[in-house]
Amino acid sequence: MLPVAISSIILSGKGATMGLFSKDIKTMNDLFLHMLDDIYYAEQQIAKSLPDMMKKVSHPELRTGFETHLRETEIHVKRLEKVFEKLDVTANAVDCPAIDGILKEAKKIAGEVDDKSVLDAALIAAAQAVEYYEITRYGTLIVWAKDLGRDDVVGLLNTTLEEEKAADKKLTSIAEAKVNRRAA
Amino acid sequence: MLPVAISSIILSGKGATMGLFSKDIKTMNDLFLHMLDDIYYAEQQIAKSLPDMMKKVSHPELRTGFETHLRETEIHVKRLEKVFEKLDVTANAVDCPAIDGILKEAKKIAGEVDDKSVLDAALIAAAQAVEYYEITRYGTLIVWAKDLGRDDVVGLLNTTLEEEKAADKKLTSIAEAKVNRRAA
Numbered sequence: 001m002l003p004v005a006i007s008s009i010i011l012s013g014k015g016a017t018m019g020l021f022s023k024d025i026k027t028m029n030d031l032f033l034h035m036l037d038d039i040y041y042a043e044q045q046i047a048k049s050l051p052d053m054m055k056k057v058s059h060p061e062l063r064t065g066f067e068t069h070l071r072e073t074e075i076h077v078k079r080l081e082k083v084f085e086k087l088d089v090t091a092n093a094v095d096c097p098a099i100d101g102i103l104k105e106a107k108k109i110a111g112e113v114d115d116k117s118v119l120d121a122a123l124i125a126a127a128q129a130v131e132y133y134e135i136t137r138y139g140t141l142i143v144w145a146k147d148l149g150r151d152d153v154v155g156l157l158n159t160t161l162e163e164e165k166a167a168d169k170k171l172t173s174i175a176e177a178k179v180n181r182r183a184a
Numbered sequence: 185m186l187p188v189a190i191s192s193i194i195l196s197g198k199g200a201t202m203g204l205f206s207k208d209i210k211t212m213n214d215l216f217l218h219m220l221d222d223i224y225y226a227e228q229q230i231a232k233s234l235p236d237m238m239k240k241v242s243h244p245e246l247r248t249g250f251e252t253h254l255r256e257t258e259i260h261v262k263r264l265e266k267v268f269e270k271l272d273v274t275a276n277a278v279d280c281p282a283i284d285g286i287l288k289e290a291k292k293i294a295g296e297v298d299d300k301s302v303l304d305a306a307l308i309a310a311a312q313a314v315e316y317y318e319i320t321r322y323g324t325l326i327v328w329a330k331d332l333g334r335d336d337v338v339g340l341l342n343t344t345l346e347e348e349k350a351a352d353k354k355l356t357s358i359a360e361a362k363v364n365r366r367a368a
Contacts, residue, residue: 023298031302034293035309097292098313101285108281109218114207118215125219125324129282132320133313140309143359175327 032144033089039137040080041093046130047073049103053123058116062124062174069127069167076160083153102129124175131168138164216328217273223321224264225277230314231257233287237307242300246308246358253311253351260344267337286313308359315352322348 025031050070057063084091106126113119138161145154209215234254241247268275290310297303322345329338 023296025293025297025302025306026299028302028305031297031306034296038289097285097288098282099285101281101283101288102317104281104285105222109209112207112218113209113215115210118209118212121212121328122209122215125320128320128324129317132316133286136309136312136316139356140312140359143356144305172323172327175324 028144029148032141032148032150033087034094035137035141035144036080036083036087037092037094038096039134039141040077040084040091041096042099042134042137043073043076043080044093045096045099045103046134047077049106053106053110053127056110057120057123059120059174062120065167065170065174066127072163072167076163079156079160083156086153086156087150099130099133102126102133106130121175124171128168128171128175131164131171134164135161135168212328213332216325216332216334217271218278219321219325219328220264220267220271221276221278222280222282223318223325224261224268224275225280226283226318226321227257227261227264228277229280229283229287230318231261233290237290237294237311240294240303241307243304243358246304249351249354249358250311256347256351260347263340263344267340270337270340271334283314283317286310286317290314305359308355312352312355312359315348315355318348319345319352 025034047070050066050073054063054066054070057066081091106123106129109122109126110119113122138157142154142157142161145151145157209218231254234250234257238247238250238254241250265275290307290313293306293310294303297306322341326338326341326345329335329341
């Protein structure tokens with residue numbers, strides 16, 4: 001509970017008047033900022049995990065896809081920092097058990113597979129679970145930003161959302177066309 | 185590692201010839217069965233979590249949506265048991281850190297919000313993260329089932345996938361139409 005509470009204090013600017021152990025997300029704006037902190041953490045964790053996934057991949061097109069997505073993910077982090085700047089709040093990554101769980105499962109399954117083609121298929125599925133998590137989060141953030149009248153950040157969030165969707169489509173096409181067929 | 189290893193032994197029928205601590209997912213079929221075990225566990229955990237989420241919801245349409253989805257989730261569990269039956273393997277839920285993390289985050293965020301409308305918005309976002317996880321997993325399972333020539337289970341998996349997509353659309357329409365606007 002502590003990181004959320006501290007984050008809310010910093011972001012809401014209410015300082016010491018807000019109790020550390022009270023329910024600190026009061027408004028839609030607080031919730032929006034909390035979700036931004038959450039995806040900011042998630043993007044950083046994904047950027048840390050992708051190099052390890054890349055090392056395990058055999059299919060050349062898949063490796064290129066992972067490399068491209070690592071560069072995109074680094075840009076997504078910077079783009080979120082622009083969002084925080086426009087909102088005039090401090091970027092403040094908070095723990096995100098969801099992405100931690102998704103990445104933990106990816107690592108776990110990759111450790112259970114030896115055959116290169118089967119491993120490629122497992123890594124595609126793991127990467128798609130990551131993409132889908134990001135797609136749902138950015139989708140939610142865009143709806144909330146619009147409702148809060150923060151159209152100035154909708155464009156930035158939408159650019160990333162479209163890149164996540166494109167990455168997912170690329171993974172699907174590789175999965176359907178080559179990897180699974182070879183592995184089966 | 186142990187549950188995966190045990191699961192693979194049971195499912196692959198290779199018995200004692202397969203080492204408990206070796207890499208036990210050898211083929212696309214092993215990977216497919218492992219992913220089925222994973223979503224079987226996930227559906228059960230979702231069914232356990234939905235009643236608690238339902239208690240916290242204020243918006244009547246949202247509560248009805250959660251009630252409907254709880255009934256659907258219970259059917260999804262039974263439908264997966266039919267898939268296992270058709271494949272002639274034992275249903276065997278394995279730990280799934282991804283869904284555990286997604287549900288943990290849902291619980292955490294719900295505990296941080298007091299205002300009813302903001303809590304509804306947070307619960308919708310949490311439910312959509314769950315839906316998206318299921319959508320990506322069933323999507324992957326369908327591609328793999330087709331590649332493995334198991335067209336006899338594709339229909340069952342696809343029925344669930346379509347229900348998950350419909351549940352997500354319903355959540356989006358509630359979020360866009362009412363909850364957020366009221367909360368903002």
